[in-house]
Amino acid sequence: MIQRVLQTLKNSFFPRKCQACRHFFHLEPGNTTGKKSVSTLVHDPIENSFYRVMASTLCPSCITDFSPVTPPFCTQCGRKFDNRSVTNHQCGDCIQNKIVCQKIRSTGSYNGALKSVIHGLKYKNKVQLSRPLGRLLFLSFMKYYDIETIDTIIPIPLHISRLKQRGFNQALLLLKEWPDLFAEMHSDRFAQIDFKNLVRYRKTISQTGLGKEKRKQNVKNAFAVTDTTEIVGKHILLVDDVFTTGSTCQECAKTLIKNGAKNVSVLTLARAN
Numbered sequence: 364m365i366q367r368v369l370q371t372l373k374n375s376f377f378p379r380k381c382q383a384c385r386h387f388f389h390l391e392p393g394n395t396t397g398k399k400s401v402s403t404l405v406h407d408p409i410e411n412s413f414y415r416v417m418a419s420t421l422c423p424s425c426i427t428d429f430s431p432v433t434p435p436f437c438t439q440c441g442r443k444f445d446n447r448s449v450t451n452h453q454c455g456d457c458i459q460n461k462i463v464c465q466k467i468r469s470t471g472s473y474n475g476a477l478k479s480v481i482h483g484l485k486y487k488n489k490v491q492l493s494r495p496l497g498r499l500l501f502l503s504f505m506k507y508y509d510i511e512t513i514d515t516i517i518p519i520p521l522h523i524s525r526l527k528q529r530g531f532n533q534a535l536l537l538l539k540e541w542p543d544l545f546a547e548m549h550s551d552r553f554a555q556i557d558f559k560n561l562v563r564y565r566k567t568i569s570q571t572g573l574g575k576e577k578r579k580q581n582v583k584n585a586f587a588v589t590d591t592t593e594i595v596g597k598h599i600l601l602v603d604d605v606f607t608t609g610s611t612c613q614e615c616a617k618t619l620i621k622n623g624a625k626n627v628s629v630l631t632l633a634r635a636n
């Protein structure tokens with residue numbers, strides 16, 4: 364009781380800054396400020412999870428500017444279909460085996476509040492945003508994947524020069540809390556997070572602003588596996604912040620499969636198409 368009163372007083376005197384519009388706002392009384400255990404949120408629809416996990420990060424107006432990836436979409440690559448009256452099915456590219464990844468899923472569309480917070484994390488050095496975003500990504504993982512079927516989770520690697528420039532790999536930061544979240548789920552089996560065996564050994568220019576073909580060429584043969592024993596026979600989940608054309612994920616998946624991976628799937632926070 365006293366704690367609740369103190370929290371309410373704290374919220375009244377110390378407003379928070381919205382990470383999308385930069386305006387100050389007060390937390391609603393009784394708001395759990397995103398600290399709620401993820402185990403209580405795993406069965407929530409993604410939209411509700413977004414509201415609850417991001418409540419202390421976004422103001423009440425910005426928080427509603429979120430678009431979850433909703434059906435109908437391709438059962439394999441996750442691409443949304445324009446015709447909203449169809450049901451989920453495999454798209455033409457996947458039927459023709461143009462997509463190497465077994466399953467691709469994202470939390471939300473790359474727009475609105477989600478885009479703002481990803482930008483804040485990546486380009487404005489707001490590493491504290493990786494915590495709620497990492498939890499949100501974990502909830503998407505629990506929604507779309509069977510915890511028993513993924514052996515290893517690999518964040519899409521940055522080239523060493525980009526890593527030095529930015530100071531962190533945002534994909535790896537998103538996974539930082541995952542071992543604790545797996546433990547919270549009391550799962551007997553949880554995927555290993557491996558950030559060492561897939562490397563981006565060729566420096567590539569930023570994919571931003573490049574068309575689909577240029578993006579493909581830009582990342583061609585850019586990745587390598589350092590220890591194949593960690594890869595052979597595994598179902599690997601690649602993790603990144605944004606899925607745009609999929610060129611980077613495709614190239615990583617090809618490299619992993621060439622080195623013996625059984626399957627490669629992908630999970631990102633946002634999807635641009």
Ligand SMILES: [Zn+2]
Pocket residue numbers: 381382383384385386421422423424425426
């Ligand atoms: Zn706002």
Ligand SMILES: [Zn+2]
Pocket residue numbers: 437438439440441442453454455456457462
């Ligand atoms: Zn598809």
